Amino acid sequence: MIKLAYCNVENLDLKNAYDLVSKDRQEKINFYRFEKDKKLSAGAYLLLKKLLSEENITDPIFKTEKYGKAYISNHENIHFNLSHSGKMVLCAISDREVGADIEYIDPTIDLNIAKHYFFNSEYENIMNAKNKSEEFFKYWVLKESFMKYTGLGMNLQLDSFEIMIEDAIRLKNDKNNLKFNLFDIENYKIGIAGHYDVFKLREVNVNELY
Numbered sequence: 001m002i003k004l005a006y007c008n009v010e011n012l013d014l015k016n017a018y019d020l021v022s023k024d025r026q027e028k029i030n031f032y033r034f035e036k037d038k039k040l041s042a043g044a045y046l047l048l049k050k051l052l053s054e055e056n057i058t059d060p061i062f063k064t065e066k067y068g069k070a071y072i073s074n075h076e077n078i079h080f081n082l083s084h085s086g087k088m089v090l091c092a093i094s095d096r097e098v099g100a101d102i103e104y105i106d107p108t109i110d111l112n113i114a115k116h117y118f119f120n121s122e123y124e125n126i127m128n129a130k131n132k133s134e135e136f137f138k139y140w141v142l143k144e145s146f147m148k149y150t151g152l153g154m155n156l157q158l159d160s161f162e163i164m165i166e167d168a169i170r171l172k173n174d175k176n177n178l179k180f181n182l183f184d185i186e187n188y189k190i191g192i193a194g195h196y197d198v199f200k201l202r203e204v205n206v207n208e209l210y
Helices: 013-022 023-031 035-053 112-117 119-127 132-151
Strands: 002-008 062-064 070-072 079-085 088-094 099-104 163-165 168-169 178-186 188-192
Touching: 002 013, 002 035, 002 062, 013 035, 013 132, 023 035, 035 079, 035 088, 070 079, 079 132, 088 099, 088 188, 099 132, 112 119, 119 132, 132 163, 132 188, 168 178
Parallel strands: 079 099
Antiparallel strands: 002 088, 062 070, 079 088, 099 188, 163 168, 178 188
C-alpha cells in the first residue's frame, strides 16, 4: 500500500490550522519567523493527519530516529515521509519504508552543485538536456527521496549512489529492487522512492485539511 498526496497551502488559514496540530508541531511552527514557513509546517502535518485518518489512524505517536527521520511508534506497519517547497506540501504513506521530495524548479539554480556533488553521468545528462534546470531537479528529487528513504538524509553523500533515468528509473547496483517515481505539478518536481510503483498523485484542496 502506498499513497502520495500534495496540497497548495498558500491560502491556509494559519489560525485554524494551528489549533488542529499537536503541541510538538505548534512548537515547530513557532520556531519559524515568516508566515510562509509556518503555513508549510502546519500544512504538512495536517496533510499527514488526513492521510493517516483515512487509514483509521487517529492516535499516532511520533518519534525520531537517529538521523532525524520521523516515524510512528504505535503503528509500526505504517511509514510516512513529508516534504515541502515554495507553496506546496507533500506527504507519502506506505506499509513499507518510503522517501519523498518536492522541489520548486528554480531556473537560476547553480548547476555547479551537480558538477561537484553528483555522479559524472548525472551531471553530463543535465548539461546535455534542453532544459538544464528542469533536468537538475529530476535528479535532485530522486536522489533526495532515496536519501530520505534510507533514513540517513544528508548524512548520505550525494555522490555515493547513482540514479539511472532510463525507460524505468533505478538505482545503479541496487539489490533491493527499489521503485522510483517522478511527477510534475505546475513548476515543481516530485520524486518518490519505495517498494511500490506509484500511479496516482492526489491533489488535496487546502480546505480539506481543516
